Amino acid sequence: MNISKDKSIRLKEAVGKYVADGCHMSIGGFTASRNPMAAVYEIIRQRIDNLHLYAHSNGQGVDELIGAGCVSRLEIAYAGTGRFAPTCVRFKKAVQKGEIAVEDYSNYQMTLRFLAGAMGVPFLPTRSSLGTDIIAKWGFSSEMRAADPRIPDQKLMVMDNPFGSWGDAPKLVLVPAINCDVTIIHAQKADREGTVRMEGLIFSDVEQAKSAKHVIVTCEELVEPDILKANPDQNQIPSFCVDAVVHVPHGAYPTACYRYYDYDPNYLNEYRRYAEDDRLYKTYLEDFIYGLKDHKALLDKVGRGRLEKIRADKRTGYAVGLDRR
Amino acid sequence: MPDYTLKELMTIAAAREIRDGDIVFCGTGISMVAAMAAKNISAPNSVIFFETGAIDSLLEEVPLAVSDSRVMFWTSVNGNLADAFAAMQNRVTGPHVVGIMGAAQIDKYGNLNSTAIGDYFKPKVRFSGSGGACDVASFVGRTITFMQHEKRKFVQKLDYITSPGWLDGPDGRKKAGLPAGGPASVITNMATMGFDETTKEMYLTGFFPGITPQKILDNMGFEIDVSRAKEVEPPTEYELQILREKCDPQRLILG
Numbered sequence: 393m394n395i396s397k398d399k400s401i402r403l404k405e406a407v408g409k410y411v412a413d414g415c416h417m418s419i420g421g422f423t424a425s426r427n428p429m430a431a432v433y434e435i436i437r438q439r440i441d442n443l444h445l446y447a448h449s450n451g452q453g454v455d456e457l458i459g460a461g462c463v464s465r466l467e468i469a470y471a472g473t474g475r476f477a478p479t480c481v482r483f484k485k486a487v488q489k490g491e492i493a494v495e496d497y498s499n500y501q502m503t504l505r506f507l508a509g510a511m512g513v514p515f516l517p518t519r520s521s522l523g524t525d526i527i528a529k530w531g532f533s534s535e536m537r538a539a540d541p542r543i544p545d546q547k548l549m550v551m552d553n554p555f556g557s558w559g560d561a562p563k564l565v566l567v568p569a570i571n572c573d574v575t576i577i578h579a580q581k582a583d584r585e586g587t588v589r590m591e592g593l594i595f596s597d598v599e600q601a602k603s604a605k606h607v608i609v610t611c612e613e614l615v616e617p618d619i620l621k622a623n624p625d626q627n628q629i630p631s632f633c634v635d636a637v638v639h640v641p642h643g644a645y646p647t648a649c650y651r652y653y654d655y656d657p658n659y660l661n662e663y664r665r666y667a668e669d670d671r672l673y674k675t676y677l678e679d680f681i682y683g684l685k686d687h688k689a690l691l692d693k694v695g696r697g698r699l700e701k702i703r704a705d706k707r708t709g710y711a712v713g714l715d716r717r
Numbered sequence: 718m719p720d721y722t723l724k725e726l727m728t729i730a731a732a733r734e735i736r737d738g739d740i741v742f743c744g745t746g747i748s749m750v751a752a753m754a755a756k757n758i759s760a761p762n763s764v765i766f767f768e769t770g771a772i773d774s775l776l777e778e779v780p781l782a783v784s785d786s787r788v789m790f791w792t793s794v795n796g797n798l799a800d801a802f803a804a805m806q807n808r809v810t811g812p813h814v815v816g817i818m819g820a821a822q823i824d825k826y827g828n829l830n831s832t833a834i835g836d837y838f839k840p841k842v843r844f845s846g847s848g849g850a851c852d853v854a855s856f857v858g859r860t861i862t863f864m865q866h867e868k869r870k871f872v873q874k875l876d877y878i879t880s881p882g883w884l885d886g887p888d889g890r891k892k893a894g895l896p897a898g899g900p901a902s903v904i905t906n907m908a909t910m911g912f913d914e915t916t917k918e919m920y921l922t923g924f925f926p927g928i929t930p931q932k933i934l935d936n937m938g939f940e941i942d943v944s945r946a947k948e949v950e951p952p953t954e955y956e957l958q959i960l961r962e963k964c965d966p967q968r969l970i971l972g
Contacts (some may be wrong), residue, residue: 403721422769422784449784449848470848474745474782479845487833487843496832496879500852501769508797519806520855524878525895526847529837550894560808563894580919590852592789593769596798650786708777710786716969 394635400584400614403686406636408435410574410606411443411486416542418446418570418604419453420597421578421634421647424474424655426590427453428578428610430643430687436460437681444542448502448596452647452660455480458492459558460669460677465532467570468494471500476642476660481667495547501567503596508569509603515549517564522550526568527565527639542569549687575604576689580652586634587620589627592650592709598628614639642691642699654702659694719954724905724971726925727863728754728960731817733905734861738815739763742805745782747863747968748817753964760958765918766804768849770796775811781970784841802849805856812898816853816860822875823864825919825939826889827882827900827912829854830875847879854880859901866905871937883917908933909949910941919944923949 401409411417421427432453435443444465447454451473457463459482486492497505499535500520508516510687521527530547537543549566553559577597587611590597601607609629614637620627643649646659666676684690691699705712728751735741735755741763743752752765753776766772767783774780775791789795804810820829821844831850835841854860860882864870882900883889890899902922903910909923920942924930930943952960965971 423782425782425784425786452780468846470845472845472848474780474785476781479843484843488840490839496846498847498851499798499849500806503798503802519894519896520802520852521881522855522895523881523884523889524851525832526879527838529877561894592786593771593784593795594797595769595784598797599799648784648786650789654786655781667812704786708786708790710778710790712778716781 393632395632398584399586399634399637401636402641403430403434403610403638406608406638407431407438410608410635411435412439413440414442414444415573416446417443418572418575418600419450420575420595420600421453421644422449422593422595423451423472424476424660425593425648425650426578426595426644427451427647428576428643429453429645429647430640431576431578431608431610433681433690434688435462441494446500446502446572451458451477451480455482455667458482458486459673460681463492467495467497467502469497469502473660476657477664481664482673487497493531493536494525497567498526501548503599504567505570506596506599508567509571510599513569515566515568517566519561519564521548521565522563526659570603572604574606574608575600576608576610577601578610578649580611580649580704581613581615581620582609583615583617583620584637585617586631586637587617587627588629588634589620594628601629602633607633608636608638609634610638610640610643612641612643612649640687643687645691648710651704651709653699653704654714655717656694656698656702657714658698719952720774721952721957722971725952725957725960726949727904727906728971729956730949731863731910732758733816734902735760737762737764738813740804740815741765742768742816742857744817744819745780748819749776749780750960750964750970751817754956754960757959757963766801768798768801768853770798770801772796779965779967781969799899802852802856805853811856811896812858814857816857818850818853818862818880819859820850820862820864820880822870822872823862823903824872824875824882825941826884826886826917827862827903827919828875828878828884829862829880829882830877832877832879834876851880853911854882855895856898858898860899862903863899864903864905866907866933866936868936868938871939875941883912887915887917890919907936913942921946923947925949926951958960
């Protein structure tokens with residue numbers, strides 16, 4: 393917990409301080425929206441490896457971390473980037489080649505797991521997945537679980553309702569809490585103290601942030617605390633949950649950030665073509681990540697013209713009429 | 718008779734399954750267009766919602782992901798995942814939800830695989846995984862599933878059960894402890910199918926114009942009853958007009 397009144401820090405320092413080899417990490421956002429991409433690229437640039445990654449439905453961020461070899465274990469519900477990659481390409485290759493260990497859950501289960509972590513309880517119940525292989529098949533072996541105290545000994549457990557007929561649910565699935573070392577989210581606005589305001593859908597970012605030991609928030613706009621305090625009902629995360637605040641305009645690019653910019657169909661389609669070919673993917677990593685100093689350099693490389701095309705329309709929050717083929 | 722494409726026929730066939738007043742859960746792609754068509758044609762009081770938490774989105778443009786900013790614009794509520802799935806698990810609202818799904822494999826009881834082909838631990842082909850599909854299939858009143866009509870997709874035994882259908886028959890869900898809902902229909906590029914009231918086994922309800930029941934059977938890995946099937950009514954001019962002008966004018970999904 394960081395109670396400083398000024399948590400603003402540069403991205404390079406924030407990643408260096410809170411993201412270490414082998415740490416348990418989760419990233420916010422959903423498929424092609426509000427993934428903390430600037431932070432993802434910085435993690436790749438710092439060549440952090442052996443990450444144990446958690447996500448519910450992250451597309452682009454998860455795929456790029458896997459593609460760059462940063463991830464060894466993954467707990468996830470869905471790895472896809474909408475129509476740009478119905479199954480994330482590097483994820484698919486890595487699983488098929490046995491390069492990463494994956495454990496499958498559902499979206500609600502992952503959300504409840506983060507919520508349990510945020511609440512400080514070891515598990516929460518749901519009726520989802522009874523009778524399925526999500527319960528029957530474990531991605532991580534008993535030995536692997538026993539070797540790492542940060543992984544629960546069981547994947548999911550089914551129990552008879554301890555309240556008997558109360559609530560008319562004879563059986564329940566217990567989902568274990570997640571408490572990561574670090575969660576990274578990208579928000580529209582934050583202040584230097586760490587108060588966060590997201591706009592549009594907030595997915596499970598709040599539960600993810602509150603379940604982690606440390607939280608890095610990257611934001612489109614770093615605003616004065618008074619601006620957030622003037623409309624406190626629009627804020628979601630209190631300052632004491634946050635360790636580092638990093639001002640990164642276009643920090644979710646190439647994924648979308650509601651009311652600021654759309655996803656970049658051009659980048660996501662190009663990415664897929666690179667990702668499908670192992671040799672080309674090496675050049676992608678070199679040209680778009682390792683060879684660039686920071687996120688600003690990526691935006692410069694992409695060019696103002698393309699960023700202008702995805703600029704969000706004021707009325708709708710997305711780029712109206714954007715060519716998305 | 719108006720000209721139409723196969724995708725348009727499939728979309729309209731699914732839209733006709735949606736009842737006025739349904740709460741429609743949809744994913745991306747054709748399911749979203751079917752939900753939009755139903756709302757504009759026969760189910761004006763239906764509410765479209767997404768697992769990401771967006772409720773009653775206007776959808777001026779077709780979203781390409783359920784997290785697309787296009788689902789966030791002009792909604793009644795922008796919530797979160799916890800809210801969205803709770804609405805499906807909720808005893809009052811859940812039974813009114815119809816979920817539209819898709820999968821890589823389906824069996825005769827409507828169980829779905831969207832995780833892996835081959836051995837789960839050494840998959841031949843890995844897919845995205847459940848996402849919200851398992852939650853929806855576990856909780857809601859009824860589901861409609863889109864499938865490509867191929868032998869390798871309609872299989873005797875799934876390689877991985879991602880989302881529960883009727884599990885192993887009439888008592889399957891009850892024995893497992895699941896809520897009472899389950900699969901209602903399957904729509905493919907050849908036919909529409911339902912599930913028998915008593916046995917919960919899949920049977921043919923309709924075949925598309927120009928497709929014989931035998932051809933449908935030839936493309937499945939298990940036998941189904943075809944005796945109750947009728948030819949599916951082609952889309953009307955009005956249905957096509959709404960679909961083309963209001964639902965996907967850019968033809969991002971319909972092609």
